[in-house]
Amino acid sequence: MTDTTDTRSHMPLGLAQRGYTGVIQHLAAKQAGSALSDVELESRLIELGFVEGARVEILHEGLVGRDPIAVRVDNITIAVRRREAMAIIVA
Amino acid sequence: MELPLLHLALVGTPNSGKTSLFNALTGSRQKVANYPGVTVERKEGFFVTPMGRQVSVVDLPGTYSLRGRSPDEEITRDFVLGKATGETVPDLVLCVADSTNLRLTIRLLLELKRTGRPMILVLNMFDIASRRGITVDVERLAKELGVPVVTSIAVRKGGTADLLALTDEISAKLATEPQENSWRALSVSELRATQREADRIIADCVSLPASPDTWTARIDAVVLHPVGGLIVLTLILFVMFQAVFAWAQPAMELLKSGFDALGELVQATLPEGLLQSFLQNGVISGVGSVIVFLPQIILIFLFILLLEDFGYMARAAFLMDRIMGGAGLHGRAFIPLLSSFACAIPGIMATRVIDNKRDRLTTILIAPLMTCSARIPVYTLIISAFIPAKDVWGFINLQGLVMFGLYATGIVSALAVSFVIKFFMIRDYTPAPFMLELPDYKMPRLKSIAIGIYTRAKMFLQRAGTTIFSMMVLIWFLASFPQPPAGSTEPAIDFSLAAMIGKALAPLLAPVGFNWQIAVALIPGMAAREVAVAALGTVYAIEGGKEAAEQIGQVLATKWSLATALSMLAWYIFAPQCASTLAVIRRETGSWGWMGVTFTYMLVLAYAASLLTYNVAVALGAG
Numbered sequence: 001m002t003d004t005t006d007t008r009s010h011m012p013l014g015l016a017q018r019g020y021t022g023v024i025q026h027l028a029a030k031q032a033g034s035a036l037s038d039v040e041l042e043s044r045l046i047e048l049g050f051v052e053g054a055r056v057e058i059l060h061e062g063l064v065g066r067d068p069i070a071v072r073v074d075n076i077t078i079a080v081r082r083r084e085a086m087a088i089i090v091a
Numbered sequence: 092m093e094l095p096l097l098h099l100a101l102v103g104t105p106n107s108g109k110t111s112l113f114n115a116l117t118g119s120r121q122k123v124a125n126y127p128g129v130t131v132e133r134k135e136g137f138f139v140t141p142m143g144r145q146v147s148v149v150d151l152p153g154t155y156s157l158r159g160r161s162p163d164e165e166i167t168r169d170f171v172l173g174k175a176t177g178e179t180v181p182d183l184v185l186c187v188a189d190s191t192n193l194r195l196t197i198r199l200l201l202e203l204k205r206t207g208r209p210m211i212l213v214l215n216m217f218d219i220a221s222r223r224g225i226t227v228d229v230e231r232l233a234k235e236l237g238v239p240v241v242t243s244i245a246v247r248k249g250g251t252a253d254l255l256a257l258t259d260e261i262s263a264k265l266a267t268e269p270q271e272n273s274w275r276a277l278s279v280s281e282l283r284a285t286q287r288e289a290d291r292i293i294a295d296c297v298s299l300p301a302s303p304d305t306w307t308a309r310i311d312a313v314v315l316h317p318v319g320g321l322i323v324l325t326l327i328l329f330v331m332f333q334a335v336f337a338w339a340q341p342a343m344e345l346l347k348s349g350f351d352a353l354g355e356l357v358q359a360t361l362p363e364g365l366l367q368s369f370l371q372n373g374v375i376s377g378v379g380s381v382i383v384f385l386p387q388i389i390l391i392f393l394f395i396l397l398l399e400d401f402g403y404m405a406r407a408a409f410l411m412d413r414i415m416g417g418a419g420l421h422g423r424a425f426i427p428l429l430s431s432f433a434c435a436i437p438g439i440m441a442t443r444v445i446d447n448k449r450d451r452l453t454t455i456l457i458a459p460l461m462t463c464s465a466r467i468p469v470y471t472l473i474i475s476a477f478i479p480a481k482d483v484w485g486f487i488n489l490q491g492l493v494m495f496g497l498y499a500t501g502i503v504s505a506l507a508v509s510f511v512i513k514f515f516m517i518r519d520y521t522p523a524p525f526m527l528e529l530p531d532y533k534m535p536r537l538k539s540i541a542i543g544i545y546t547r548a549k550m551f552l553q554r555a556g557t558t559i560f561s562m563m564v565l566i567w568f569l570a571s572f573p574q575p576p577a578g579s580t581e582p583a584i585d586f587s588l589a590a591m592i593g594k595a596l597a598p599l600l601a602p603v604g605f606n607w608q609i610a611v612a613l614i615p616g617m618a619a620r621e622v623a624v625a626a627l628g629t630v631y632a633i634e635g636g637k638e639a640a641e642q643i644g645q646v647l648a649t650k651w652s653l654a655t656a657l658s659m660l661a662w663y664i665f666a667p668q669c670a671s672t673l674a675v676i677r678r679e680t681g682s683w684g685w686m687g688v689t690f691t692y693m694l695v696l697a698y699a700a701s702l703l704t705y706n707v708a709v710a711l712g713a714g
Contacts, residue, residue: 035524041524046279046283063414064417075191077307078527078528084524084526
C-alpha cells in the first residue's frame with residue numbers, strides 16, 4: 001500500500017493483543033494455514049468487511065489461548081479465530 | 092380484474108432484521124415447509140397491499156454473497172435466479188439492510204443487481220440508526236445504486252407503510268419481458284472492487300457518528316469477558332432450566348386438572364364399556380398427558396427466541412468456540428446444539444450453518460443427546476413421583492437440581508462422544524474457520540417472539556393431535572384387546588396384546604430394571620418420546636381402573652422401585668427413541684448408514700447407562 005506516513009511495521013492481526021487498533025494493509029491468505037483454500041478464505045474475509053483500508057480493533061479475546069478474537073471492523077464486530085486472522089496484515 | 096399473486100423474495104445478510112420484517116408484513120399468515128430435496132426451511136407468508144394486491148413473500152436464508160457456499164445460500168442464489176426447483180421467479184426482490192450497518196448489504200445488493208431482478212433496498216431498523224446519529228441521504232443512495240430505496244421500522248406499527256406503498260407503485264408497472272441476467276460468481280478481485288464501490292457509495296450518502304453503540308460495548312465488556320462471560324452463560328442456562336421446571340408448574344397443573352375434569356365428565360355421562368374406556372383412557376388421559384407439557388415447551392422456546400433476538404446466541408458461540416473445539420466441535424455448533432434442547436429436528440437442520448462436512452456430521456450425531464423438550468414429560472413425571480420437592484442449601488429446588496443434572500449428563504456425554512469421533516475418525520485435520528458477525532444488541536420485540544412461539548406451539552399441538560393421538564389409539568387397542576374371558580379376576584390388561592409384546596421383551600429389559608409395562612410403553616415411544624408417558628398412563632389405567640388414570644405419578648411411585656425410576660431416567664438421556672429425528676438424520680446426511688450409526692450408538696449407551704444406574708442403585712439399597 002502507499003501508506004508512507006505509517007511508521008509501525010506490518011504484522012498479522014492474528015498476533016495482536018486485545019486493545020490493538022490498526023488499519024488493514026493487505027490480505028495474505030497463504031500465511032493463515034486455514035482449512036479453507038486461499039481464494040475461499042480471502043473471499044470470506046472480504047465479505048465480512050476485511051478490506052484494505054478498514055480500521056480494525058481487537059475488542060475481546062476468548063479464554064482458551066486468548067482465541068477467538070472479536071474484531072471491530074469499521075462499524076461492525078466480527079468474531080474470528082487467530083488462525084484465520086493471520087491472513088489479515090495490519091499496521 | 093383480479094391481478095395475479097405478486098411474488099416477493101426477502102434477501103439480506105444474517106442479522107439484517109429480515110425475519111422481523113417478514114413477521115411485520117405477514118403476521119401469523121405464514122407457512123413453513125422445506126424446499127424439495129433439501130432440508131432448508133422455506134418460510135412463505137401472505138399479505139394484501141393497501142391497493143388490494145395479493146402478495147406472497149418468501150423469507151430466503153441470510154447470506155453475504157451469491158456464491159452459495161452452503162445449502163442455505165445455494166437456495167437463496169437459485170431462488171433469485173429463478174433456478175430453484177418448483178419455484179416461481181420472484182417478481183420483486185426486497186434486499187433488506189440493517190440501517191446501522193450498510194457496508195455488507197450494499198455490497199450484496201451490487202451483486203444482486205447483476206441478476207436483473209427488479210429490486211427494492213429496504214433500510215430496516217431505521218429508528219435505531221437515527222437514534223445513533225446515523226443519517227442516510229435516501230434519494231442520493233437510490234440514485235447511486237439505481238435501485239429504489241425505502242426506510243422501514245419492522246418492529247413498529249405502521250413502520251412498513253412506505254414499503255407497502257412503494258411495492259404497490261412498482262408492481263403496477265413491472266415489466267413482463269424477461270430481464271437480462273449477467274450474474275456469475277465473482278472473483279476475489281471483483282469482490283474487492285465491489286466492496287470498494289459499496290464503501291464509496293456509503294461515504295457519499297451516509298454519515299456515521301464516530302462512536303459505536305455504547306450499550307453493546309458495555310454489555311459485551313461483561314458478557315464477552317473471558318471468565319465473566321462463561322459465568323454469565325452458565326447462569327443463563329441454569330435459570331432457563333429452573334424456569335422450565337419450576338415456573339411452568341401452575342399452568343401445567345391447571346391443564347392437568349382440566350383434563351382430569353373432562354375425564355370424570357366422560358366417566359359420569361357415558362355408560363361403562365368400551366366407548367367410555369376409549370374416550371377416558373385412550374383419548375383424554377393419553378393426549379392430555381402430553382398436552383400438559385405445552386407450558387414447558389413454550390418456556391424453553393421463549394428463552395431460545397429471546398436470546399436469539401437479543402443477539403446473545405452469537406456471543407455464546409464465541410465463548411464456547413475453543414471450549415467446544417477441545418471436544419472436536421465447531422463454535423457454530425453451539426446454536427444447533429442449543430436448539431436441540433427444544434427439539435433435535437430443528438437443531439439438526441440448523442447444522443447447515445456449519446460449512447465443513449466433518450464438523451457438521453459430528454454435530455448431527457450428537458445433537459440427539461441434547462435433552463429435547465419431548466423428554467421433559469418423561470423426566471417430569473418420574474422426578475415428581477420419586478424425587479422429594481424440597482429445597483437444598485435453602486434456595487435450590489431438589490427436583491430442579493435433578494433436572495439440571497439430567498441435562499448436564501446429556502451435554503457431557505455429547506462432548507465425550509464428539510471427542511471419541513474426533514479421535515477415531517478425524518485425525519490430523521485443520522479446524523474449520525470460525526467467522527461470525529456479533530450483531531449489536533437489540534431489544535427483543537414481543538410480536539416477533541409471540542409469532543415464533545405460536546408457530547412452535549402449533550407444531551407441537553399438531554403433533555399431539557395427529558402422531559400422538561393415533562399412537563394412543565393404537566396403545567389403547569393393544570392394551571384392551573383381546574378382552575379378558577368373562578368372570579376372570581385378574582386385571583384386564585394381562586390378557587391383552589400389549590402384555591404379550593411387553594412380556595416377550597421383558598427378559599431383554601429385566602437386567603436394567605424395566606418391567607413389562609415399561610417395555611410396552613417404549614414401543615410407541617419410538618414415534619415420539621413423550622408418548623411413553625401417555626402409554627404408561629394408558630397401560631396402568633387399564634390395569635388399575637379409573638383411580639389409576641388420574642395420577643400416573645402416584646401409581647408409578649407404588650409400582651416402581653427407585654432403582655427402576657432412576658434407570659428409566661438414565662435410559663431416556665440416551666435412548667434413540669424418536670423416529671422423526673432418525674428420519675431427519677438420514678435426510679441431512681443423505682445416508683442410511685449414519686442413521687444406523689446414530690441409532691446403534693445411542694441404544695448401546697442407553698442400555699449401558701441404565702444397566703449401570705440400576706445396579707448401582709440396587710447395590711445402594713434403592714431396589
